[in-house]
Amino acid sequence: MSAGNKRGAFIVMEGLDRSGKSTQAARLLERLQRADARVKLLKFPDRTTGIGITIDSYLRSESELDDRAIHLLFSANRWELASSIEESLRAGSTVLCDRYAFSGIAFSAAKGLPYEWCRAPDISLPAPDVTIFLDITPEKAKQRGGYGEERYEKEEMQRMVREVFQRIGSETSREQRWVVVDAGQDIDLVTEDIWRIVEPLVSGVLGPVTRLWETGSNTSIIPS
Ligand code: Z5A
Ligand code: MG
Numbered sequence: 001m002s003a004g005n006k007r008g009a010f011i012v013m014e015g016l017d018r019s020g021k022s023t024q025a026a027r028l029l030e031r032l033q034r035a036d037a038r039v040k041l042l043k044f045p046d047r048t049t050g051i052g053i054t055i056d057s058y059l060r061s062e063s064e065l066d067d068r069a070i071h072l073l074f075s076a077n078r079w080e081l082a083s084s085i086e087e088s089l090r091a092g093s094t095v096l097c098d099r100y101a102f103s104g105i106a107f108s109a110a111k112g113l114p115y116e117w118c119r120a121p122d123i124s125l126p127a128p129d130v131t132i133f134l135d136i137t138p139e140k141a142k143q144r145g146g147y148g149e150e151r152y153e154k155e156e157m158q159r160m161v162r163e164v165f166q167r168i169g170s171e172t173s174r175e176q177r178w179v180v181v182d183a184g185q186d187i188d189l190v191t192e193d194i195w196r197i198v199e200p201l202v203s204g205v206l207g208p209v210t211r212l213w214e215t216g217s218n219t220s221i222i223p224s
Helices: 021-034 050-059 067-088 100-109 114-122 137-141 155-171 187-201
Strands: 009-015 038-041 094-098 130-135 175-181
Touching: 009 021, 009 100, 021 038, 021 094, 021 130, 021 187, 038 067, 050 067, 067 094, 067 100, 067 114, 100 114, 100 155, 130 155, 130 187, 137 155, 155 175, 175 187
Parallel strands: 009 094, 009 130, 038 094, 130 175
Antiparallel strands: none
């Protein structure tokens, strides 16, 4: 991190199931570490917390929950870590995150819940400086060993999820960048495309951490 008032960059990976988020997040982590950046990798849902254990059981279809209740738990799972994300950014670490609030909206809206209702609980979370959307067709994703056994891992569901992601991307502000990468290409080409987006952020970002979907205020969620 260079001198000045710079903070760490907040980078989010989004995409359909099997689009390569975890593979690319691991590669990016390694590359950032080689570039001598302090970096923290997170993944949502974080299945290790109390809330995350409930989410895990739901995703494995070991328990049932009302659609709205599980949506709020996914959001609460992010809020559990919101302060620590902001602290890491302020301390100069790059924060890399595998899925975030956009997955929350995409999956719940694809189930039929109203889009605005789905977005509401995540308003004011720390906003990414860039969201990298790994775009792939559900047909191509399925060829990658087929979908697994978890809830939502069905082609028709993934098709609707992709449509909601496209809406989110089209509505994202210029400041909170949404960049689409072709995730159907060779794995190394995807890695290079991602690096071109991330490299300029490695030396840090000027300005405070912004808030998701908040207008006119950059008030921190933690005291300075
Ligand atoms: N969910 C939600 O409803 N609400 C929320 O708020 C949040 C999530 C945060 C669990 O997510 C579910 O939770 C998810 C959304 C919902 N449901 N679905 N679907 P998860 O993140 O724990 O798990 P996942 O993301 O569904 O699946 P995944 O399998 O981890 O996908 P991935 O990380 O994008 O893919 P990958 O593991 O990196 O790669 C998959 C395979 O493809 C693997 O064999 C790779 O070697 C291969 N691969 C990767 N890239 C390529 C390329 N370029 N070419 C060829 N092969 C490749
Ligand atoms: Mg994954």
